[in-house]
Amino acid sequence: MTKAITKEALTGLVAELTAAGVRVIAPAKAADGGTDYRAIFTLADAILGGEMPRRSLRAVFQPPTEAVFGWERKGTGIELTPAAAASQPQVVLGARPCDAAGVNVLDKVMGWDYKDDMWFARREATTIISLACAEMAPTCFCDKIGLSADATVGADVLLRPAGEGYTAEALTAKGEAFVSGHARWFSDEPVTADPAPPSREAFPLDKIEEWLEGHFEDALWADLGLRCLGCGACTSICPTCHCFDIVDETDGTAAGTRRRNWDTCQTGLFTVHTSGHNPRADQASRCRQRILHKFEIYPKRFEAVLCTGCGRCVQACPAGVIVPEILDSIAQRANGGAA
Amino acid sequence: MTIAEAVDETPDTRTFRLTFQDPAVAETFAFEAGQFGEYSAFGAGESTFCIASPSTRRGYVECTFKKAGKVTTALSDLNAGDTIGFRGPYGNNFPLDKMEGANLVFVAGGIGLAPVRSVIWTVLDEREKYGDVTIVYGARSVSDLVYKRELEEWAGRADVKLWQTVDPGGETPDWKGEIGFVPTIVEKAAPSADNAFAILCGPPIMIKFTLPVLQKLGFQDSRVYTTLENRMKCGIGKCGRCNIGPVYVCKDGPVFSAEEIARLPQEF
Numbered sequence: 001m002t003k004a005i006t007k008e009a010l011t012g013l014v015a016e017l018t019a020a021g022v023r024v025i026a027p028a029k030a031a032d033g034g035t036d037y038r039a040i041f042t043l044a045d046a047i048l049g050g051e052m053p054r055r056s057l058r059a060v061f062q063p064p065t066e067a068v069f070g071w072e073r074k075g076t077g078i079e080l081t082p083a084a085a086a087s088q089p090q091v092v093l094g095a096r097p098c099d100a101a102g103v104n105v106l107d108k109v110m111g112w113d114y115k116d117d118m119w120f121a122r123r124e125a126t127t128i129i130s131l132a133c134a135e136m137a138p139t140c141f142c143d144k145i146g147l148s149a150d151a152t153v154g155a156d157v158l159l160r161p162a163g164e165g166y167t168a169e170a171l172t173a174k175g176e177a178f179v180s181g182h183a184r185w186f187s188d189e190p191v192t193a194d195p196a197p198p199s200r201e202a203f204p205l206d207k208i209e210e211w212l213e214g215h216f217e218d219a220l221w222a223d224l225g226l227r228c229l230g231c232g233a234c235t236s237i238c239p240t241c242h243c244f245d246i247v248d249e250t251d252g253t254a255a256g257t258r259r260r261n262w263d264t265c266q267t268g269l270f271t272v273h274t275s276g277h278n279p280r281a282d283q284a285s286r287c288r289q290r291i292l293h294k295f296e297i298y299p300k301r302f303e304a305v306l307c308t309g310c311g312r313c314v315q316a317c318p319a320g321v322i323v324p325e326i327l328d329s330i331a332q333r334a335n336g337g338a339a
Numbered sequence: 340m341t342i343a344e345a346v347d348e349t350p351d352t353r354t355f356r357l358t359f360q361d362p363a364v365a366e367t368f369a370f371e372a373g374q375f376g377e378y379s380a381f382g383a384g385e386s387t388f389c390i391a392s393p394s395t396r397r398g399y400v401e402c403t404f405k406k407a408g409k410v411t412t413a414l415s416d417l418n419a420g421d422t423i424g425f426r427g428p429y430g431n432n433f434p435l436d437k438m439e440g441a442n443l444v445f446v447a448g449g450i451g452l453a454p455v456r457s458v459i460w461t462v463l464d465e466r467e468k469y470g471d472v473t474i475v476y477g478a479r480s481v482s483d484l485v486y487k488r489e490l491e492e493w494a495g496r497a498d499v500k501l502w503q504t505v506d507p508g509g510e511t512p513d514w515k516g517e518i519g520f521v522p523t524i525v526e527k528a529a530p531s532a533d534n535a536f537a538i539l540c541g542p543p544i545m546i547k548f549t550l551p552v553l554q555k556l557g558f559q560d561s562r563v564y565t566t567l568e569n570r571m572k573c574g575i576g577k578c579g580r581c582n583i584g585p586v587y588v589c590k591d592g593p594v595f596s597a598e599e600i601a602r603l604p605q606e607f
Binding site: 076270 | 341360379381382383384385407408411420421422424543568569570572573575576577578579580582583584585587590604606607
């Protein structure tokens with residue numbers, strides 16, 4: 001069902017939600033002037049349709065550091081206190097379609113075989129309202145990954161800019177419930193959405209996957225490895241990177257917390273064994289792992305590429321290791337051309 | 340879990356027998372030989388080791404580890420009566436069902452005997468299901484041999500052929516076993532490949548040089564199994580650390596046939 005909502009109505013809706021104790025997360029200015037997904041109290045705090053938030057939505061569902069459980073020594077025993085499951089209802093307003101898609105991609109691995117309760121508790125408590133992009137930034141390549149400026153995947157409701165207001169399309173049962181639960185803010189007036197920016201031709205992702213399968217050893221990796229600084233900036237802002245570390249932190253000697261922290265496959269520490277042996281001892285193998293994980297390993301296992309074309313890594317890389325350029329170059333090689 | 344018993348295998352290697360603190364879990368817990376777990380020293384973190392006890396024996400699990408890093412050092416400081424954390428069992432297992440009625444050749448080096456020992460005792464506990472059992476075990480020196488009491492027991496059994504060896508220079512004056520590297524002794528023992536499977540675990544260099552020896556003896560790659568180790572954190576396919584090409588060692592492994600390993604990128 002497609003409805004319409006004006007900016008005034010959206011202001012009222014946000015006020016109603018926050019008054020009811022629902023956390024509303026939207027792109028907003030941080031203290032340092034950059035844009036992040038942050039909790040807002042009024043719509044005036046949000047910057048809808050502005051610049052790309054610096055970090056993706058991953059942090060909303062899996063914070064950079066989170067407690068898994070607390071432990072305390074009791075005599076010779078240990079008492080564990082599981083971390084409380086996130087249950088506060090929250091709404092993400094104005095999510096980038098690429099970021100909503102990223103959450104959907106991560107659902108696959110988080111639900112694989114063993115369900116990651118911490119991830120899904122936050123997923124269940126959250127309604128994602130995406131906003132279609134009015135334009136593509138030069139770094140954006142969602143269309144080339146097979147998404148688009150108005151992609152619906154991963155969103156519960158999709159807003160599209162329509163003159164001074166928006167059209168609102170409920171996409172999931174959760175989205176339907178949200179729209180009907182706050183029906184007074186939405187109107188049935190037929191409104192025409194502004195046209196979305198056109199999509200370019202997508203990368204031949206199947207061909208790229210096939211090429212990667214047969215080119216574990218290739219000069220391309222050495223080339224990337226020489227350029228890459230191994231800083232991990234690309235993995236820290238990616239909507240679909242999900243590697244983590246598990247560590248213990250102690251409060252004195254008798255108690256502490258086990259935490260899960262974001263990690264990066266781009267440092268040597270990631271895979272080094274206690275013996276000192278490291279299966280990925282050089283930067284070339286670590287660059288290869290990142291590209292393989294995104295475009296061969298994950299698609300093979302979960303039928304989805306681990307990339308939504310948000311372009312953050314293009315902006316973040318200080319060394320010019322540019323994923324869309326790499327994909328172009330692989331596509332050329334796959335088609336028998338020199339790259 | 341509670342450490343029911345702690346045994347010093349070598350100056351830096353210990354074995355813990357762990358019993359369940361929750362009787363309901365003790366009742367239902369089952370695993371297969373070759374599976375692994377995540378063991379916690381609370382305050383230091385978790386480490387990944389295989390389950391070293393046989394799947395035929397219920398109510399406890401054993402692990403054997405070398406004091407090497409932060410977690411294994413903290414675990415080394417624990418003793419009988421102390422509590423440690425255990426998550427598992429994870430991963431796949433040695434396909435013993437396929438091996439029934441066949442002759443078995445076990446090859447292990449150093450602490451690599453731990454997962455192999457799980458299979459050996461599982462087999463010996465149901466001895467009638469299997470054919471000949473040959474074990475080739477080596478370590479750098481006599482003091483580096485683990486499970487010394489069990490080696491004596493296997494040596495004394497008529498239904499087990501045991502070859503023990505230490506690297507040249509690792510012997511003591513009263514050492515009765517072989518002197519030489521494991522692949523050399525496998526060649527010397529020359530177990531028949533007829534209706535046989537081989538199960539290996541040891542340092543990468545030992546595996547690398549033992550595989551061609553087994554091939555020469557006529558073992559097909561599809562009948563040679565080993566267990567890989569990669570750094571792991573979660574054990575359940577989510578932390579992104581243990582891939583070898585498209586394979587997740589924690590989910591698709593840790594047990595692989597030599598045939599499967601030959602197909603993998605050589606990144607382990």
